[in-house]
Amino acid sequence: MDIEPLHNERYSLRLGEGVFLRHRFSEEIFKKATKAFSHFKEIMDEFGVTRYRAVATSATREARNRDAFVRQVKQKSGIVLEIISAKEESRLGREAVISALGPESPPRCIIDLGGGSLEISVLRDHHVLQGRAAAGGNGAVDDHAGHP
Numbered sequence: 001m002d003i004e005p006l007h008n009e010r011y012s013l014r015l016g017e018g019v020f021l022r023h024r025f026s027e028e029i030f031k032k033a034t035k036a037f038s039h040f041k042e043i044m045d046e047f048g049v050t051r052y053r054a055v056a057t058s059a060t061r062e063a064r065n066r067d068a069f070v071r072q073v074k075q076k077s078g079i080v081l082e083i084i085s086a087k088e089e090s091r092l093g094r095e096a097v098i099s100a101l102g103p104e105s106p107p108r109c110i111i112d113l114g115g116g117s118l119e120i121s122v123l124r125d126h127h128v129l130q131g132r133a134a135a136g137g138n139g140a141v142d143d144h145a146g147h148p
Contacts (some may be wrong), residue, residue, distance in 0.1 A: 006047055011036040015036055016059035024065045030072055037077035056081045057089045058114055086133065090119055 013032055019025060025033075032064060037054075044052060060066045060083050070105075078123045093112045101107055112119045119133040 001136070007028070007043060009040075009043065011039065015056075016062075017062050019059045022060060025059075025063050025069050030069060033069070034072055034076040035072050037079045041077045041079055052079075054079050054081050055089070057084045057094070058086070058117055061086070071118075086117070089114075090121070090133070094121060094123075 013029070013036055015025070015029060015033065017026075017029065034137075056066070056070065057091055060069065061082070063069060066083060070083065073081050090112070094110055097107055097110050107123055110119075110121045110123065119131065119134055121131040122129045
């Protein structure tokens with residue numbers, strides 16, 4: 001299935017900020033996230049989007065107040081967040097890379113540095129031959145190093 005992007009926008013939240021040390025989202029992160037998701041909902045409405053998948057990954061899995069976070073995002077923006085497993089997060093990342101490169105340039109190795117982990121996948125014909133994951137992505141390293 002070919003998908004043609006109609007609009008592309010990023011909103012840096014740094015959800016993992018503090019989560020890997022304190023294991024909870026701060027009130028500031030709650031505010032920033034609800035603002036961001038409300039903005040994305042407006043864009044979705046503008047383009048008539050009725051089906052979507054909004055996923056929450058590593059930082060949300062680590063946060064003890066994740067259920068309150070997901071509830072607030074839904075209440076304030078109308079967007080339902082799905083907290084996905086590390087395995088599903090990895091699969092989605094691989095699929096995105098494979099899709100972006102196209103069939104002419106199959107990747108042999110994908111390295112994914114996220115907020116809470118580093119993952120390396122060695123592939124052949126779009127299938128993982130070997131993969132390794134380690135805790136300590138850029139958000140976790142920042143937290144343990146005392147960086148904001």
